[in-house]
Amino acid sequence: xxxxxxxxxxxxxxxxxxxxxxxxxxxxxxxxxxxxxxxxxxxxxxxxxxxxxxxxxxxxxxxxxxxxxxxxxxxxxxxxxxxxxxxxxxxxxxxxxxxxxxxxxxxxxxxxxxxxxxxxxxxxxxxxxxxxxxxxxxxxxxxxxxxxxxxxxxxxxxxxxxxxxxxxxxxxxxxxxxxxxxxxxxxxxxxxxxxxxxxxxxxxxxxxxxxxxxxxxxxxxxxxxxxxxxxxxxxxxxxxxxxxxxxxxxxxxxxxxxxxxxxxxxxxxxxxxxxxxxxxxxxxxxxxxxxxxxxxxxxxxxxxxxxxxxxxxxxxxxxxxxxxxxxxxxxxxxxxxxxxxxxxxxxxxxxxxxxxxxxxxxxxxxx
Numbered sequence: 001x002x003x004x005x006x007x008x009x010x011x012x013x014x015x016x017x018x019x020x021x022x023x024x025x026x027x028x029x030x031x032x033x034x035x036x037x038x039x040x041x042x043x044x045x046x047x048x049x050x051x052x053x054x055x056x057x058x059x060x061x062x063x064x065x066x067x068x069x070x071x072x073x074x075x076x077x078x079x080x081x082x083x084x085x086x087x088x089x090x091x092x093x094x095x096x097x098x099x100x101x102x103x104x105x106x107x108x109x110x111x112x113x114x115x116x117x118x119x120x121x122x123x124x125x126x127x128x129x130x131x132x133x134x135x136x137x138x139x140x141x142x143x144x145x146x147x148x149x150x151x152x153x154x155x156x157x158x159x160x161x162x163x164x165x166x167x168x169x170x171x172x173x174x175x176x177x178x179x180x181x182x183x184x185x186x187x188x189x190x191x192x193x194x195x196x197x198x199x200x201x202x203x204x205x206x207x208x209x210x211x212x213x214x215x216x217x218x219x220x221x222x223x224x225x226x227x228x229x230x231x232x233x234x235x236x237x238x239x240x241x242x243x244x245x246x247x248x249x250x251x252x253x254x255x256x257x258x259x260x261x262x263x264x265x266x267x268x269x270x271x272x273x274x275x276x277x278x279x280x281x282x283x284x285x286x287x288x289x290x291x292x293x294x295x296x297x298x299x300x301x302x303x304x305x306x307x308x309x310x311x312x313x314x315x316x317x318x319x320x321x322x323x324x325x326x327x328x329x330x331x332x333x334x335x336x337x338x339x340x341x342x343x344x345x346x347x348x349x350x351x352x353x354x355x356x357x358x359x360x361x362x363x364x365x366x367x
Contacts, residue, residue, distance in 0.1 A: 007350060008192055008201040009033045010179050010215065013044035014155065014336055015328050016207035017162035018080075018343035024169035025087070027351035032172045034179055034192065034199065036211065044159055044209075046306025047336045048232065048254045048262050050245055051077055051151040054120055055099050056334055059111025065358040066315075067118060070334070072357075073341035077153060080340045081161075088168050090161040093154030095257065098244040102130060102137065102144040102291065106249070112145050121149050134242045136294050152245060152254060155336055174199075179208070181216030182325060189324030203350050205326045210272070210309040212329040219321060222364060225330045227272050227307035230265040231280035233288070235298040237261050242292070251287030253295075261298070263288040266305075276303045308332050318342055318362035320349055327364045 007023055009016045012035030023029040053070035062070070081094035101108060109124045116122060123146045130144035131137050166173075181193040182204060191200040193216075206212055210227035242255045254262040266280045281303060288295050311317060311330040316338060320326050328346050331338050345355040 006201040007031045007203045007205065008199060009205045009207055010192065011035065011207035011209060011211075011329075012173065012175070013207065013209055014047075014158060014162065014339045015044075015209070015331065015342060016205070017159065017166055018339040019205055019207055019328055019346050020171045021162055021165050021169060022343040022347035023351060024166065024171045025083075027347055029351055030170065030172075031166075032174060032199070032201070033166070034177045034194070035173065035175045036178045036208075037175070044306075044335065045156055046230065046232065046304055047155045048252065048264050049093070049153045049155045049158070049336055050099075050252070050254060051094075051153065051337050052099055052147075052245070052247075053337065054112075054115060054122065054147045054150060055101055055247055056337065057112070057115075059108075061114040063361065066361040069341055069357065069361070070337065071120065073338045074149075074151060076340035076344065077151065077337075081153075084161040084165045088161065088164040090157075090164055092158040092161050094151060095153075096149065096151045097255075098146065098148040099150035099247060100130060100134060100137075100144050100146055100244045101247040102141045103249065104140055104142060104290075106143070108143050108145045120147075122147055134244055134246060136241055136292050137246070138291060138293055141291075146244075150245065153336060154256065158336070179215055182218065184217070189322065203324045203326065205328060205346060205350065207328045209329060209331075209335070210307040212309065212327075218327075219365070221311075221366075222317060222321070222327060222329070224312055225309050225317070226269075226311075228310045228332065229268040229270050229273065229280075229305055229307055231268075231276055231284060231303065231305040232262055232264040233281055233284050233300060234302040234304075235261050235263060235295060236301050237295070237298050241294060241298075246291055248287055248291050251284060251291075253288050253291055260301070261295070263295075272307060274305060274307070276305050280305070309335070316342070316362050317364040318346065319359045319364050321364050326350055 053074040127142040
């Protein structure tokens with residue numbers, strides 16, 4: 001697509017910035033990001049930064065195309081970190097820390113045993129074996145699954161690095177811009193409608209997260225993307241309470257190497273109500289204390305919430321909708337995890353008209 005004059009990316013979160021960075025840095029395309037608030041103000045900056053390709057199956061076997069996409073994107077985070085370090089001297093906080101999924105009673109081998117046949121590293125442990133890895137785990141935990149290749153990033157750091165990488169590659173940011181709809185002429189996408197007219201472009205990528213449903217001119221399936229609120233509590237632990245990310249049955253603890261720990265997270269269908277609530281904080285703390293009783297002495301340093309963009313099918317929507325219109329939204333819990341591979345394939349579709357990745361699990365045009 002060498003004659004392309006411009007691409008508009010709607011949304012300045014991790015997905016949108018990643019897509020813009022790939023288009024500008026790898027394909028040398030002129031890109032403008034339109035953002036209604038400030039880049040990363042919604043789900044991206046609120047996320048825990050878990051790169052849990054294996055844990056996010058939630059104990060259910062995944063089809064090869066979907067599982068392969070998850071694994072590929074996890075590994076691409078290491079590459080993205082290196083590229084941004086080289087381009088702007090700022091990394092993403094990428095760290096191969098591993099994940100422990102623990103249980104007080106469930107049969108984790110029955111839930112995750114299928115991964116033994118998928119060429120990934122996984123081991124099943126008793127409670128004492130799990131505590132040898134993470135000594136401060138509750139003594140009530142009786143089993144665990146260890147996934148040593150899972151990783152994490154620091155989302156605010158990731159966003160800063162991406163924004164600087166985009167700027168260095170020539171991406172233009174237009175903040176405080178609310179997109180009203182997709183602009184078409186003679187049935188062809190020509191840009192987007194904003195409050196004072198049309199911003200023209202040869203192609204448009206919708207990466208607006210839970211706000212995608214508010215953009216007029218999208219197919220019905222895309223207009224059903226909805227927000228799912230998640231609340232997080234940040235605490236301080238010295239030294240770090242764990243090295244691995246630890247998942248329980250209803251939440252997780254994400255330890256940072258500097259002693260911070262993120263405790264999360266709720267799953268609330270409340271629309272775009274951006275409140276941290278007593279009930280939400282109580283649920284998060286109860287889950288975390290069940291995993292690590294020693295957290296009772298940790299000071300709380302912050303609380304916040306964000307909106308995960310969810311679809312009815314619980315699958316991200318990635319790909320071409322019509323000539324000139326592409327989408328990368330609905331990633332729900334996995335926006336940070338899936339950002340690099342989503343960006344790579346969408347950038348290839350926009351710039352080259354093709355991709356080497358099977359996108360059938362994410363088809364935005366499927367009924």
